[in-house]
Amino acid sequence: MNAKQTMPATLSDSTRMPAMEPFNVERIRADFPILQLQVNGKPLVYLDNAASSQMPRQVIDRMVRYQTNEHANISRAVHYLSETATAEYESARRTLQRFINAPEEREVIFTSGTTDAINLVMHGYGRKFLKAGDEIILTTLEHHSNIVPWQMLAEETGAKIRVVPINDAGELLIDEYEKLFNARTRFVGVIHVSNALGSINPVKQMTAVAHAHGVPVLVDGAQAVPHMQVDVQDLDCDFYVFSGHKLCGPTGIGVLYGKATLLEKMQPFKGGGDMILSVTFEKTTYNAIPHKFEAGTPPIAAAIGLGAAIDYFSAIGMDAIATHELDLLNYATDQLNLVPGVRIIGTAKNKASVISFTIDGVHPHDVGTLLNQEGVALRTGHHCAQPVMQRFNVPATSRASFAFYNNMAEVDALIAGIRAVQKVFA
Numbered sequence: 001m002n003a004k005q006t007m008p009a010t011l012s013d014s015t016r017m018p019a020m021e022p023f024n025v026e027r028i029r030a031d032f033p034i035l036q037l038q039v040n041g042k043p044l045v046y047l048d049n050a051a052s053s054q055m056p057r058q059v060i061d062r063m064v065r066y067q068t069n070e071h072a073n074i075s076r077a078v079h080y081l082s083e084t085a086t087a088e089y090e091s092a093r094r095t096l097q098r099f100i101n102a103p104e105e106r107e108v109i110f111t112s113g114t115t116d117a118i119n120l121v122m123h124g125y126g127r128k129f130l131k132a133g134d135e136i137i138l139t140t141l142e143h144h145s146n147i148v149p150w151q152m153l154a155e156e157t158g159a160k161i162r163v164v165p166i167n168d169a170g171e172l173l174i175d176e177y178e179k180l181f182n183a184r185t186r187f188v189g190v191i192h193v194s195n196a197l198g199s200i201n202p203v204k205q206m207t208a209v210a211h212a213h214g215v216p217v218l219v220d221g222a223q224a225v226p227h228m229q230v231d232v233q234d235l236d237c238d239f240y241v242f243s244g245h246k247l248c249g250p251t252g253i254g255v256l257y258g259k260a261t262l263l264e265k266m267q268p269f270k271g272g273g274d275m276i277l278s279v280t281f282e283k284t285t286y287n288a289i290p291h292k293f294e295a296g297t298p299p300i301a302a303a304i305g306l307g308a309a310i311d312y313f314s315a316i317g318m319d320a321i322a323t324h325e326l327d328l329l330n331y332a333t334d335q336l337n338l339v340p341g342v343r344i345i346g347t348a349k350n351k352a353s354v355i356s357f358t359i360d361g362v363h364p365h366d367v368g369t370l371l372n373q374e375g376v377a378l379r380t381g382h383h384c385a386q387p388v389m390q391r392f393n394v395p396a397t398s399r400a401s402f403a404f405y406n407n408m409a410e411v412d413a414l415i416a417g418i419r420a421v422q423k424v425f426a
């Protein structure tokens with residue numbers, strides 16, 4: 001029989017949560033080998049965390065341990081290594097379930113990332129349930145990965161996309177959102193935290209509005225989960241998606257949380273091994289969720305690495321992380337506002353530790369290049385959010401995005417670097 005089985009909890013499940021210690025950024029920094037790097041003869045100041053965050057030794061070690069002592073394909077054999085790998089993979093699923101407070105572990109599906117998870121919902125739900133004339137509500141703040149799949153669906157089915165506007169601070173206009181609903185509205189996709197501006201959106205309130213119209217909601221949480229406690233039961237969203245590599249985990253792994261009632265109705269996105277119960281040339285019977293959506297050999301090492309990353313976040317505590325990052329955000333915002341010629345794009349009242357800015361007379365690409373010479377890594381460009389750039393009438397911005405392991409000295413290095421850039425262009 002090829003059906004995957006849910007393994008019993010391993011011993012390590014209950015021993016993985018170390019006791020919480022007071023937040024100490026320097027002690028935390030010591031866990032991240034890469035932060036010791038020198039770049040261009042300067043200490044690395046890594047402020048590109050919204051693109052990908054770095055891995056602590058605990059995650060690296062966990063993946064090495066897996067590759068050294070535990071690796072085999074999962075769910076397919078009765079030998080020791082396969083059973084160990086399967087148990088650890090399923091244990092990582094339970095860690096993720098606890099992290100977002102999903103009601104059931106079968107509601108946590110491993111994907112290759114946020115993009116893959118959104119495409120899964122588009123194919124599995126959208127292609128099955130949407131038709132010509134149906135409407136999908138998205139927001140101006142969406143990352144391209146929560147725009148393009150829905151456009152592909154609209155092209156294929158004749159559905160229409162309606163877009164929630166934002167104000168000059170980069171906040172969604174909730175009144176306008178409510179006005180977009182009508183009898184044809186079938187789906188809402190909303191970004192929890194804007195990767196381009198840092199705005200935190202009222203996704204709980206937005207979900208309640210959608211549900212009052214009987215419409216399901218997908219929340220793109222890629223930029224939310226690293227910064228705040230996310231509770232999918234409290235949000236009551238139907239789908240919640242995120243990526244491991246923005247959570248101090250490896251690339252190639254992400255999560256789709258979905259309510260079991262919806263996941264069960266959806267069609268599989270990918271066909272192949274492990275997502276089936278039986279196959280004949282006449283008919284295939286699909287496996288139960290979550291396996292129905294995990295065709296083929298999954299990224300086992302990456303899932304286990306992500307589980308270790310979640311343990312690391314949990315040991316520090318999301319509240320402590322959020323408090324430290326708010327301090328970083330406030331300090332960096334104040335310092336940037338003191339630099340003449342710097343304009344912060346995105347001044348929402350409720351923001352995560354992401355700051356987009358422009359410097360008068362300097363193209364963001366030059367900002368990034370010159371800051372790199374100072375060892376400062378930040379992101380310049382449109383951040384895969386071109387509609388946001390269009391709304392603010394800028395081709396691109398520079399973006400500093402902070403993680404819990406950044407410190408105030410790194411904010412100072414950023415500001416000093418910006419002043420040096422301005423001198424070059426003076």
Ligand SMILES: Cc1ncc(COP(=O)(O)O)c(C=O)c1O
Pocket residue numbers: 050051112113114115116143145146191193194195220221222223243384
């Ligand atoms: C808000 C948001 N959504 C989706 C993505 C896409 O994530 P991935 O490339 O890991 O699929 C990103 C990545 O930057 C993001 O910031």
